[in-house]
Amino acid sequence: MNKETLIDVQKRIQPYIHRTPVLKSKLLNEISGVQLFFKCENFQKMGAFKIRGATNAILSLSEAERQKGVVTHSSGNFAQAVSLAAKKLGIKAYIVMPENAPQVKKNGVKTYNGEIIECESTPEAREATAARIKDEKGASFLHPSNQDEVILGNGTAAMELLEDHPDLDILMTPVGGGGLIAGTALAAHYFTENCKVIGGEPMVADDAYRSLLSGKIEYNTTFNTVADGLRTHLGDRNFPIIQKYVDRIIRVEEDEIIEAMRLIWERMKIIIEPSCAVPFAALLKNKEEFKNMKVGIILSGGNVDLSNLPF
Known part of the structure; x- marks a missing residue:
């Protein structure tokens, strides 16, 4: 960097x-x-602001990686950011969200065609669920903040x-x-x-x-x-x-x-x-x-x- x-x-x-x-x-x-x-x-x-990091992360993937989609976990804003960036670039987005995330943020993800998978509201539950989706779908994991x-x-x-x-x-x-x-x-x-x-x-x-x-x-x-x-x-x-x-x-x-x-x-x-x-x-x-x-x-x-x- x-x-x-x-x-x-x-x-x-x-x-x-x-x-x-x-x-x-x-x-x-x-x-x-x-x-x-x-x-x-x-x-x-x-x-x-999260559309900035999400867009850069997806644009940094290879074409082969993009074809398999992306997965992230987020309470809302990064979820929406990944969903919108993926939609713009024509790829699939799997979004792990805590069950108590604000409804406005869930609605936003759906608007941008992200597929929501709900989990318990703990960092451990988010990470475990995202890892499962990554393994099942072959999707590239995008971290909301640590990437x-x-x-x-x-x-x-x-x-x-x-x-x-x-x-x-x-x-x-x-x-x-x-x-x-x-x-x-x-x-x-x-x-x-x-x-x-x-x-x-x-x-x-x-x-x-x-x-x-x-x-x-x-x-x-x-x-x-x-x-x-x-x-x-x-x-x-x-x-x-x-x-x-x-x-x-x-x-x-x-x-x-x-x-x-x-x-x-x-x-x-x-x-x-x-x-x-x-x-x-x-x-x-x-x-x-x-x-x-x-x-x-x-x-x-x-x-x-x-x-x-x-x-």
Whole structure:
């Protein structure tokens, strides 16, 4: 993984994705004391940044591999991303989803012709079910966050943001499986002089925070967070990148996530999902530390079950 690889990935996936807008809010700047630049991946195809990594992963397969289809496990956004990318490229997508995944995300997968296989809501169940499908169908497994091609594809969101605003002091993302923050950290490393990357994570699912402290991948025993996209853990491909290039991770409480989400809905008039609000919540919790800085926040997605809002 180097600068040239990221540039190649950006060119490869460009025909298949949107270059999403960067929004600003004078009121949120005043509330936070920070100059904020929101990279709106909630306006991305299928409603989240994950189409970037999914598209790059599928385009990296050989023609023979594509003919046998792809399989992944996901609580929703990567499921939709793989389904849409596979549909565009004319191949079959098998999608393992936890039974409690938001219905809006299941509906999205069906819209893009992905075939859903449900499982229990644990990382172990997801992985075992996906492995079974891989063996049965001969499909290529695409990991939602712990695969080089996915990490590099994800990094293109930060690349675009830095092209538009090269003088950012801080880049912030949510932390779930680690694929977005790892890609963002690579982009910041290769395309800026000293922009720091900081993650936001729910207090009740703080495996990445604990992993950086212990120096090894930690796991969650509870998954009871409103940020449904962050109920997973780091992997052996993204964790070394995070260790090397991420400054730190800030943990936030559930009510802080909900308040940050509500602020963006009310003040910016855009739809974001709870996972997406976590880095903004982390900034608000520590706003004195970031005062007068230029901070880019990647709004990771906007796939929300409107019948089950947290506020």
